[in-house]
Amino acid sequence: MADLEIKNLHVQAGDKQILKGVDLTVRSGEFHALMGPNGSGKSTLANVIMGHPNLEVTEGTVTFDGEDITEAAPDERARAGLFMAFQYPVAIPGVTVTKYLRMVINAHREARGEQPIPLKEFRTTVQEAMELTSVPKEFSTRYLNEGFSGGEKKRMEILQLALQKPALAVLDETDSGLDIDALNVVAAGVNTVAQPSGMGVLIITHYQRILHMVKPEFVHIMFDGRIVKQGGPELVTVLEEKGYGWIREEVAAAA
Numbered sequence: 001m002a003d004l005e006i007k008n009l010h011v012q013a014g015d016k017q018i019l020k021g022v023d024l025t026v027r028s029g030e031f032h033a034l035m036g037p038n039g040s041g042k043s044t045l046a047n048v049i050m051g052h053p054n055l056e057v058t059e060g061t062v063t064f065d066g067e068d069i070t071e072a073a074p075d076e077r078a079r080a081g082l083f084m085a086f087q088y089p090v091a092i093p094g095v096t097v098t099k100y101l102r103m104v105i106n107a108h109r110e111a112r113g114e115q116p117i118p119l120k121e122f123r124t125t126v127q128e129a130m131e132l133t134s135v136p137k138e139f140s141t142r143y144l145n146e147g148f149s150g151g152e153k154k155r156m157e158i159l160q161l162a163l164q165k166p167a168l169a170v171l172d173e174t175d176s177g178l179d180i181d182a183l184n185v186v187a188a189g190v191n192t193v194a195q196p197s198g199m200g201v202l203i204i205t206h207y208q209r210i211l212h213m214v215k216p217e218f219v220h221i222m223f224d225g226r227i228v229k230q231g232g233p234e235l236v237t238v239l240e241e242k243g244y245g246w247i248r249e250e251v252a253a254a255a
């Protein structure tokens with residue numbers, strides 16, 4: 001069971017304390033959404049799960065698949081089955097989307113001690129993944145990182161998700177300014193790739209709209225470095241109606 005367990009996590013960047021005791025468990029096959037106002041620490045949580053080098057865990061643990069990965073290097077986490085969203089390589093001249101995907105797949109295979117993927121198998125796999133995620137064919141011949149729009153970055157991310165089939169994916173959709181088309185790509189990725197394969201998903205978003213398209217079972221609200229509220233999909237509706245003000249008041253009243 002590839003469960004992600006975060007316990008009493010305190011994280012700082014430089015001198016700044018950002019996470020102040022986060023508890024969160026995402027079991028395999030579960031679908032969680034993380035919401036919360038700007039600057040509350042959502043992306044920091046995503047980054048620390050992936051092992052971002054600029055973030056320091058000062059207290060607490062991150063466990064994945066029963067192993068303490070609090071101090072693990074990012075590539076170890078990826079090999080353990082955590083999905084790293086597409087990280088922008090400094091432009092690699094002449095590398096097409098197809099070529100990049102092949103590099104990613106082969107890096108994973110190599111890490112598992114397997115041979116590189118045969119070209120024919122690769123073609124079929126990518127084609128299937130593109131169909132599944134409704135990514136147009138022309139996309140595969142585009143050069144990586146050359147004028148990718150926000151939506152195209154998402155396509156790349158979801159394609160990678162479909163090809164890698166990680167045990168758990170953290171998708172940070174917070175500040176990407178996605179249009180409806182890109183939202184559809186992300187929703188398709190979650191609904192047709194992640195859910196059927198029993199992947200755990202943690203999606204970070206401000207867009208209630210996407211949460212109507214993908215339906216998380218659990219919703220968490222982060223406020224000032226802590227998860228202050230947890231519930232089911234009904235929380236999304238409450239936030240749509242009332243915003244975050246009432247949470248601010250509840251937190252202030254409890255202090």
Ligand SMILES: Nc1ncnc2c1ncn2[C@@H]1O[C@H](COP(=O)(O)OP(=O)(O)OP(=O)(O)O)[C@@H](O)[C@H]1O
Pocket residue numbers: 013014016018036037038039040041042043044045054174175
């Ligand atoms: N490397 C860093 N150094 C200093 N401060 C940082 C660093 N990374 C994040 N922060 C600060 O930590 C706080 C939380 O940032 P974070 O990006 O996690 O918020 P967020 O919840 O993702 O916000 P948004 O909804 O706007 O995406 C912010 O005040 C941010 O400026």
Ligand SMILES: [Mg+2]
Pocket residue numbers: 042043044174175
């Ligand atoms: Mg963010």
